Amino acid sequence: MSRIANLPIKLPNGVSVEQSDSEIKIKGPKGELQLTCPEAVIVTVEDGVVRVKATENAKNVALAGTIRALLGNHVHGVSEGFVRALELVGVGYRAQMQGAKLNLTLGYSHPIDFDIPEGVTVETPTPTEVVVKGTDRQKVGQVAANIRAFRPPEPYKGKGVKYKDERIVRKEAKKK
Structure with a gap:
């Protein structure tokens, strides 16, 4: 199984993540991006670190890895482009x-x-x-x-x- 979802995403200076229900907004110096997160994936933001966790189903683990990769790309995009x-x-x-x-x-x-x-x-x-x-x-x-x-x-x-x-x-x- 993939362990990509277990890797934390460190937020660079000037990047903020706001979470409301299933919508995640990432704001940075280059712009703002949104991501809709499915219910099977839990995203937590603590102390400048974003963590992604899946529920117990094997499909959800793969989905959590995908969401983690998308979040990482969004964070990189709004900070560096x-x-x-x-x-x-x-x-x-x-x-x-x-x-x-x-x-x-x-x-x-x-x-x-x-x-x-x-x-x-x-x-x-x-x-x-x-x-x-x-x-x-x-x-x-x-x-x-x-x-x-x-x-x-x-x-x-x-x-x-x-x-x-x-x-x-x-x-x-x-x-x-």
Whole structure:
């Protein structure tokens, strides 16, 4: 069985956790996030430490581990935030912000306008870099995955939108 739920979550300075019934609100310098906790999981906050406990059912133990991981991600998000960096590889591939939209040129016959959802900020420090930032880990990862999905990297030349730390396994071209 998983023992993730047994690990306590230490709250950094400036982060507070409020609990009312099944709603848990986490406030920090970067923002505020909410989490709905099921009845099978008991969350306690004492002396700057959050503890998660499950009732005796095996499914509830797994659920407690999930809730503990989500709470840990929320605490990290409101204190430090999450960042995903993307890189555009290819001739003529570029990105630029235009208001609340990300304008991408990825080798198609038309430019792509991507609407940025609330709670996420997108920056383009250079025309071939896109940086996605936010407090909610799931939202940041989903926005980065949506941008990458417009032109995933291909294995022959490595062209496309890739994560900054992603390694593209290259294939050899067909021989005559």
